[in-house]
Amino acid sequence: MNIYVCVKQTVDLQQVRIRKETREPVLDGVPLTIGNIDKNALEEGVRLRDKLGGKVIGVSAGSEELNDTIKEALAMGADEAIMIIAPELEGAESSTVAMALAKAIEKTGEIGIILLGEGSSDNYSGQVGPRIAEILDLPQITYVSSLEAEGNTVKAVRNLEDCFETVEAEMPVVVSVVSEINEPRIPAVTQILKAGRKPKQIYSPAELGVEIAGSQIKTISNLAPEQDRKRLLFQEGVGQDVKSLVAALESEGLLGR
Amino acid sequence: MDFKLTKEQELIQKAAREFAEKSIMPIAEQIDRDNFVPQEIFDEMGELGFFGLQFPEEDGGTGAGYSCYPLVVEQIARASSGVAMTFSVHSLGTSAIYTFGTPEQKARYMPDASSGKKLSSFAFTEPATGSDPKQITTTAVQDGDYYIINGTKRFISAADLDGPIVIFAKDDETGKPTAFIVDKNCPGYSVSEPWHKIGNRGGRLLDVYLKDVRVPAANLLGPKGNGYMVLQYGIAFGKVGVSSTALGGMQAALELSIKYAKEKAHRDSTIAKFPTTQVTIAKIAEKVEAARWLTYRLGYLAESTKDLREFAKEAALTKAFVTEAAVDVSRMAVAVHGSYGLMDDYKVSMIYRDAIIGEQIEGVNDMQRMIVAGNLLS
Numbered sequence: 206m207n208i209y210v211c212v213k214q215t216v217d218l219q220q221v222r223i224r225k226e227t228r229e230p231v232l233d234g235v236p237l238t239i240g241n242i243d244k245n246a247l248e249e250g251v252r253l254r255d256k257l258g259g260k261v262i263g264v265s266a267g268s269e270e271l272n273d274t275i276k277e278a279l280a281m282g283a284d285e286a287i288m289i290i291a292p293e294l295e296g297a298e299s300s301t302v303a304m305a306l307a308k309a310i311e312k313t314g315e316i317g318i319i320l321l322g323e324g325s326s327d328n329y330s331g332q333v334g335p336r337i338a339e340i341l342d343l344p345q346i347t348y349v350s351s352l353e354a355e356g357n358t359v360k361a362v363r364n365l366e367d368c369f370e371t372v373e374a375e376m377p378v379v380v381s382v383v384s385e386i387n388e389p390r391i392p393a394v395t396q397i398l399k400a401g402r403k404p405k406q407i408y409s410p411a412e413l414g415v416e417i418a419g420s421q422i423k424t425i426s427n428l429a430p431e432q433d434r435k436r437l438l439f440q441e442g443v444g445q446d447v448k449s450l451v452a453a454l455e456s457e458g459l460l461g462r
Numbered sequence: 463m464d465f466k467l468t469k470e471q472e473l474i475q476k477a478a479r480e481f482a483e484k485s486i487m488p489i490a491e492q493i494d495r496d497n498f499v500p501q502e503i504f505d506e507m508g509e510l511g512f513f514g515l516q517f518p519e520e521d522g523g524t525g526a527g528y529s530c531y532p533l534v535v536e537q538i539a540r541a542s543s544g545v546a547m548t549f550s551v552h553s554l555g556t557s558a559i560y561t562f563g564t565p566e567q568k569a570r571y572m573p574d575a576s577s578g579k580k581l582s583s584f585a586f587t588e589p590a591t592g593s594d595p596k597q598i599t600t601t602a603v604q605d606g607d608y609y610i611i612n613g614t615k616r617f618i619s620a621a622d623l624d625g626p627i628v629i630f631a632k633d634d635e636t637g638k639p640t641a642f643i644v645d646k647n648c649p650g651y652s653v654s655e656p657w658h659k660i661g662n663r664g665g666r667l668l669d670v671y672l673k674d675v676r677v678p679a680a681n682l683l684g685p686k687g688n689g690y691m692v693l694q695y696g697i698a699f700g701k702v703g704v705s706s707t708a709l710g711g712m713q714a715a716l717e718l719s720i721k722y723a724k725e726k727a728h729r730d731s732t733i734a735k736f737p738t739t740q741v742t743i744a745k746i747a748e749k750v751e752a753a754r755w756l757t758y759r760l761g762y763l764a765e766s767t768k769d770l771r772e773f774a775k776e777a778a779l780t781k782a783f784v785t786e787a788a789v790d791v792s793r794m795a796v797a798v799h800g801s802y803g804l805m806d807d808y809k810v811s812m813i814y815r816d817a818i819i820g821e822q823i824e825g826v827n828d829m830q831r832m833i834v835a836g837n838l839l840s
Binding site: 236238273274276277280391392393394395397398400401436 | 469470472473474476477480481484509510511512514515524525526530730
């Protein structure tokens with residue numbers, strides 16, 4: 206059984222600084238990595254493979270640097286990788302990326318499960334998974350916090366914030382996971398060193414019949430939230446100050462929710 | 463010239479950082495307080511392949527190379543210098559076996575040492591001498607196919623943990639120091655309680671008592687009477703670990719200073735606005751970067767060196783600079799914290815205690831300078 210895990214190349218968010226004057230993120234020189242929730246999807250794929258057999262195939266679309274970035278997915282346990290590489294795929298909108306990923310998966314073999322993170326670490330639009338399911342006409346289960354597979358059936362628990370929902374579906378199926386589903390493993394040194402020697406298949410968008418149209422999405426703002434202090438001072442004595450503090454917190458919507 | 467890490471090196475560094483942040487940082491204070499590293503930490507380091515980083519696959523290592531070793535030790539020391547110290551000394555003992563061991567010795571000791579199942583030690587220092595080979599009093603007397611070793615070794619890392627220990631003793635034939643590989647905890651081998659030292663706590667130092675310890679002649683490490691060579695060059699490799707340990711502490715000191723400066727309120731602002739704080743933090747950063755690249759370079763040299771004497775000079779130079787810089791950096795980091803920096807509640811005080819250790823171990827820094835000058839002026 207093929208377990209496809211879609212991963213996205215993003216900047217390492219832990220190493221992004223915010224320029225204080227403009228609140229813009231400083232991305233120059235920040236190493237590229239695969240997204241955090243993608244690692245949860247990958248971990249789940251590796252666990253399923255260890256239980257059910259088959260192969261875990263990492264799938265990703267992006268720029269030339271992906272050749273290097275994908276090693277992280279291979280080090281974490283993917284058996285092989287499929288990449289769609291073109292400069293214009295870096296930062297491409299979800300519809301284009303979903304089409305590229307779906308076509309690459311469709312081209313390369315029999316589908317068991319397609320796993321994704323619920324949203325990417327950088328934009329978190331959460332669109333790629335559902336779009337892949339639509340393109341390939343497959344059932345999809347989103348917000349998955351627990352996943353089991355037996356025979357040809359998957360059973361998933363969906364975390365819907367105010368309740369949990371347990372659902373079943375027949376394979377092939379698209380499953381997008383939330384971060385609490387597992388704790389991704391730290392790759393061992395030997396796995397990291399073997400990653401570069403695992404099989405990799407590279408496609409261009411043209412080979413998959415994917416056309417990359419101009420972007421229909423315009424980013425209006427990408428700034429860090431302001432974190433100014435309120436600088437409220439209460440100096441009327443403890444009795445009054447506590448009341449004033451409570452009133453101030455309530456007025457900010459921080460109490461009594 | 464390329465200062466960029468390869469993707470593999472970057473991932474190994476990241477794996478070490480994630481491990482250190484997840485498994486060591488939450489218990490770093492406990493390790494310091496109890497002067498003890500839980501076995502699970504070493505087990506996990508073994509599973510991740512850290513103990514065999516710099517050794518080839520045929521000797522049970524990962525084949526990643528010595529260049530990767532400082533990247534990992536730095537990240538571990540950033541969380542706990544005590545863990546890093548044990549790791550570093552293990553590498554010192556294992557490197558000596560790898561460099562000077564016979565194929566049979568390597569086959570016997572390297573796989574378990576490279577996987578971390580056994581932790582190596584290195585024992586030269588005695589109650590009466592730290593560095594002078596002529597002053598050692600431990601003796602090795604040949605008895606057929608065995609040597610009988612008697613003596614006391616002082617301040618020995620991981621001396622109570624199972625594994626090989628490289629022991630230096632004067633043999634009865636040459637009267638000069640000779641190195642032997644001894645199995646710790648063999649008959650006649652015993653240890654003291656751990657010393658209560660000022661820093662790098664968790665990296666435990668013990669005294670080793672050797673009473674009629676019988677060691678097969680096959681366990682001679684290097685030629686008889688050539689123990690000084692094993693000491694000099696073995697310990698040169700150990701300085702990669704000592705420098706990397708100091709570097710990790712410096713990086714932690716820098717991060718803590720920046721965080722504290724940005725948070726510590728003064729009137730309507732923070733102390734980060736003070737020019738004196740800014741100058742101090744800039745000075746810390748200067749030293750951290752200089753130390754980092756010297757240390758990474760030493761890792762590269764350990765991997766590529768053909769000339770052990772030249773490498774020993776570079777190791778001495780790096781160790782002296784980096785460990786001294788670590789003391790400067792941690793002192794400045796304490797200054798950024800003011801009186802709070804003196805309190806156990808603040809990690810920077812531990813980093814200061816840790817930093818002081820580096821200048822004294824594996825050869826005091828003035829001795830490093832004698833090695834450097836001896837090479838340059840010869």
